Amino acid sequence: MELKAPEQEVSRFRARVAAAAVLVLVGFALIIARFVYLQIIRYDYYSTRAEENRISLVPIEPNRGLITDRKGVVMARNYSAYTLEITPSKVGNVDDTIDDLAEFIDIQAKDRKRFKKLVEESKNFESLPIRTRLTDEEVAKFIARRYRFPGVDIKARLFRQYPLNDLASHAIGYIGRINQKEMAKIEEDDDMVENYRGTEHIGKTGLEQSYENDLHGVTGFEQVEVDASGRAVRSLARTPPIPGNNLQLTLDSDLQRVAEQAFGDRRGALVAIDPNNGDILAFVSMPRFDPNLFVDGITPDNWDVLNTSADKPMLNRALNGAYPPGSTFKPFMALGALETGKRSASMIFNDPGYFVFGNNTFHDDKVGGHGAVDMVKSIVVSCDSYYYSLANDMGIDLIASFMSKLGFGARTGIDIEGESVGVLPSPEWKKRRFKRPEQQKWYAGETISIGIGQGYNAYTMLQMAHATATLAGGGVVYKPHLVKYVTDAASGKRRTIEPTPIATLDFKPEHLDVIRRAMVGVTTFGTGAKAFQGAKYQVAGKTGTAQVFSLKGAKYHEGDVHERLRDHAVFIAYAPADHPKIAMAVLVENGGWGAQAAAPIARQVLDYYLEGIKPTGAAPDEEGAEE
Amino acid sequence: MITLGEVRYFLQRIVRPIDPFLLVISLIIMGCAYVVMLSASPERINSHIINICAALVVMWIVAGQPPQRLHNFAVPLYVLGLLLLIGVALFGDVSKGARRWLNLGVMRIQPSELMKIAMPLMLAWYFQRREGSLKFYDFLVAIVILAVPTALIIIQPDLGTAILVLAAGFFVIFFAGLSWKLIIPAGVLGIAAIVAIVSYQDQICASDVKWPGLHDYQKHRVCTLLDPSSDPRGKGFHTIQSTIAVGSGGFFGKGWRMGTQTHLDFLPERHTDFILAVVSEEFGFAGVLAIAILYCLLIGRGLLIASNAATMFGRLLAGAVTMIFFTFAFVNMGMVSGILPVVGVPLPMISYGGTSLVTLCLGIGILMSIQQHRRRR
Incomplete structure (x- = not known):
């Protein structure tokens, strides 16, 4: 069936074919133009996109620095x-x-x-x-x-693992997972963002927090080729991480253990400082907690226990607990009196057992008084009336300006964060502290009880120990610190935290000598004599009893209100008295009389530190816990 | 004994129906496909070779048939295809959300594939019958012949095949002399619609807007084409990764088997619909240009064959079959380079897949048959 088509129709068809050919050419031209655009004009862009697709930077978390005590005992380490x-x-x-x-x-x-x-x-x-x-x-x-x-x-x-568990937990602190607030802070700093890309944990408190920059190290990166599912196919390049620096502390873990065990179940704080350089030898806040609980993210149950316990184990009492110093304030008052010329050491004060100021009578704790009292005796027997009178004579401004030189009411500059300032009372302080004009006014009567360490006085044990160390060191003020060396883990180079004398207070040696004699008297025949019976070294100390002043925000539970209303026992000391190696302050919450509760703790610490005598009957602390 | 003359006669019988130009172009394209497939999916190379051989045999068989025999097949093929499509709509198997397959017990078939050839055959047959007395009414009939199966394929839904069937039918009608007065307004309208969609994409792609007559996934495809970054891990992934593969190839490409997008699995469907992205990445713009030139030569030869065909049936069929190649190539290249939505159209004679390869070689065979029986002056 060969159908002959009319020529006219064929030519019309050929016109259509020509139109189709034009369509084809235009179509391909369009496509080719698109490929020119993608492959030639935008080549750099897409080439980069392809590289970004295939190359992934995988951060390698550096090993966090170790923390050891002054003798090299490991207090914080890592395991995989x-x-x-x-x-x-x-x-x-x-x-x-x-x-x-x-x-x-x-x-x-x-x-x-x-x-x-x-x-x-x-x-x-x-x-x-x-x-x-x-x-x-x-x-x-x-x-x-x-x-x-x-x-x-x-x-x-x-x-992270803390092999000594609870030991020195308030000094070491702990690390935990980076929370959103910390993440926001990291994100403010571009270098930090880069360095924390592989890091999930960060120091939360204590040295882990304050030395975070040293401990963290530098994150390494591996350039890997990945496929579409993100699986690494091969490694292209690798920048190894640089491990964090190691910290060697001034703390002596054995001394720390003796101190902590001396507290037993009691609450309190103890800070021991080497007066020759500001090294903190023991830093105790009781009760303690186990920092290992925080490492993987603490369980809600454990968190509740730690936070709702009436004993407040998470409160760093040494750093944040501000307590009235009680009679331990007297040696400082006495030194102030000598330095300002308000008293001479030999001046006799006749103590009737009370001190009258205006319409108020301030009582001594001994009915009938101590009789004729000179400066040394005033400290040895802890005569209140002597200091009521002294405070009145010095006046609040002179007291405040003298005490501020010793670091009362100011941060000591210790190398962990969040230190409390405490309260060094003064008219200026009152103006800042209170809002209503009638409250802002300083009344002369308020000065009287300041003299015996009561009233508005409130200091941390760190401040007390710091002031005692200054006293022991003859007026040289060192910044207290917990870290002795920072060691570069890779090179082994050691950076020493130099003892920095903040100031040298030019106390007259004969004045310091009076105070020392008085404080030695306290531990030999005075209020603290019983606790130091038979000690082979000479101790300069002072007992104190602080009227209960509730801790900031502390809630009193009705069931144990009586025990919790008992006075706090305080004790300061340095030894050996003639060439001091250690100065300390101890507080036992609701411990009652200072000589009874706090001084024996100081005795155990000094016995161990100076004589190497371990307290009898004390069980060795749980050490080297299983991983 | 077989004489030399007998051998020569036998060889002539084999060679005679073959158009050397078409054969050489096809073999070059398939050779390229072989090289690319060795990179894109070497584990499929053997079955790809088997597909090529099968397709060449089909090509040769069809080339040996006179156009008259194809003419006789037109109506039965079309009716069979239509019945199967209705069967799919009623009893078809659902796979990946689309009802495309008909389970015949022994095998599962996809009748829409058949329509790619049956449609131009049927329309060419119809216009041949009405030759000399073609009226406007005939174009209406042709449009019905085209519309019914196309509609059945769209509702499956299989947009890619529907576009190819529609294009095949449209080109028959176009070559038959559909008035420019109809084509130009339709074209203008279409371009206006595309411009409108692009400029109002934010509004029409809002998630609560329903598109009448289209499935959600089809809307998604168009919308992700307009803005692939709106869904980079999902629907936009294909387009984004494909354009990256293409763009990063540059002028000469990254080298054979060196494509990172290809070999690290970023490029989806790299041995089927997106094989051109492999070419682009590994052989660069030079490779794409070579492929485009090969298609132009193939299409040019096809259009030449169409204009020399002896009958109206031959002219229309050859023209339409040729333009199917163009449609395939254009849609696929547009899809890979991110200017057309991802509709599942393979790159002709290069993408892996037996069905489309056989269908396309069958088309080449048809062209050869028509060329064999061309008009002699």
């Missing part, structure tokens, strides 16, 4: 362990996933609770641990089932 981690945004139902995992991995209710808390505190795309320290068997079991759990993975992570 496997953790099971979930990225909540990548799993459908988190609870179901955990249920499925729990079929072959031991996941307890506390793990779930802790995980829930982590989820609430973090952003959704973070990988969060549900279980840490997996056993090899658990790792194997998970790997065999990994395909069933997208968004769940096993990671090898470095963990």
Whole structure:
């Protein structure tokens, strides 16, 4: 069937074919133009995009620096362990996933609770641990089932460990997961953002916080080629991390242990300082806590226990507990009197047992008084009337200006954060402190009880120890510090935290000598004599009793109100009295009379530090806990 | 004994229907496909070779048929295809959200593929019948013949195949002499619609807006084409990664088997619909240009064959089949370079996949057959 088409129709068809050919050419021209645009004009852009696709910078977390005591005993270290981690945004139902995992991995209710808390505190795309320290068997079991759990993975992570557990926990502090507030702070600094890309933990309190920059180290990076699913195919380049610097402390862990054990169940604080250089030898706040609890994220139960306990174990009493010093203030008052010429050492004060100021009578604690009292006796027997009268003669301004030189009412500059200022009372302080004009006025009567360390006086044991060390050191003021050396882990180079004399107070040696004799008298035949019976060294000390002044924000529970209303026992001391190696301040909350509760603790510490005598019957602290 | 003459005669029987120009171009394109496939998906190279051989056999068989026989097949093929499409709509299997497959017990078939060839055959057959007395009414009939199966494919939904079937049918009608008065306004309208969509994309792509007659996933495709970054991990991923592969290839490419987008799995569907992105990444603009030139030569030869065809049936069929190649190539290249939505159209004779390869070689065979029986002056 050969149909002959009319020529006219064929030519019309050929016109259409020509039109189609034009369409084809225009179409391909369009396509080619697009490829020219992509491949030639925008080549650099897309080339970069392709490189970004394939190259991923994986941060390598540096080893956090170690913390050792002055003799090299490890107080904070790292260990590597496997953790099971979930990225909540990548799993459908988190609870179901955990249920499925729990079929072959031991996941307890506390793990779930802790995980829930982590989820609430973090952003959704973070990988969060549900279980840490997996056993090899658990790792194997998970790997065999990994395909069933997208968004769940096993990671090898470095963990912080505090092998001495509770020991010196308030000085060491702890690290914990970076929270959103800390993250916001990190993000303010570009270098820091880069350096914390692989880091999940940060120092939260204590030295872990204040030396964060030294301890953290420099994050390393590995350039890896990744495929579309983010899996590393091969390594292209690697910048190794630089481990954090190690801290060697001034603390003596054995001394610290003796001091902590001397407290027993009692609450309180103790700070011991080497008066020759400001080294802090012991830094105690009781009760303590176990910093290991915080490392993986603390469980809500543990958190509740630590925070609701009436004993307030998380309160750093040595750093933040401001207490009236009581009679331990008297040696400083006496020195002030000598230095300002308000009293001479030999001047006799006849103590009737009270001091009258205007319409008020201030009583001595000994009915009938101490009779004829000179300066040395005033300290040895702790005569209140002597100091009522002295305070009145000096006046508040002179007291305040003298005491401020010794560091009362000011931060000592210790190398951990959050130190309290305490209260050095003065008319200026009152103006700042109170709002209403009638409260702002300083009444002369208020000066009287300042003289015996009561009234508005409130100092931390750190400040007390610091002032005692200045006294012991003949007026040279050193900045107290917990870190002796910062050691570069890679090069081994050691940076010494130099003892920095902040000031040299030109106290007259004969004045200091009077005070020393008086304080030695306290421990040999005075109020503290019983506690130091048989000591082979000479101790300069002073007992004190602080009227209870509730701690800031402390709540009194009705059940134990009586015990909690008892006076705080205070004791300051330095020894050996003629060439002091250690100065300290001790406080026992609600311990009653200073000589009874606080001085024996100081005795144990001094016995150990000066004579190497370990207290009898004290159990060795739990040491080197299992990992 | 077989004489030399007999061998020569036998060889002539084999060679005679073949158009050497078309064959050489096709072989070059398939050779390119072989090289690219060795990079994109070396594990499929053997089955790809088998597909090529099967397709060449089909090409040769069809080339040997006179156009008259193709003419006789037109109506039965079309009716069969239509019935199968209706069957799919009623009893088809659903896979990946689309009802495309018909389970015949022994095998599953995709009848929409058949329509790519049956449609131009049927329309060419119809216009051949009405030759000499072509009226406006005939174009209406042709549009119905085209619209019914196309509609059935759209509702499956399979936008890619629908576009190809529609294009195949449209080009028959176009070559048959559909008035420019109709084509130009339609074209203008279409361009206006595209301009409108692009300029109002924010409003029409808002998540609560429903598009009449289209599935959500189709709306998604268009919207992610307009703004791939709106869904970089989901629907926009294909387009974004493909343009990165293309752009990063530069002028000469990264080298064979050196494409990072390809080999690190960033490029999706790299052996099928997005194989041109592999070419672009590894052989650069030079490779793309070479492929485009090969297609132009193939299409040019096809259009030449169409203008020399002896009958109206031959002219229309050859023209339409040729333009199917163009449509395939244009849509695929546009898709890979991010100017057309991702609709699932393979790159002709290069993408992996037996069905489309056989269909396309069948088309080449048809062109060869028509060329064999061309008009002699």
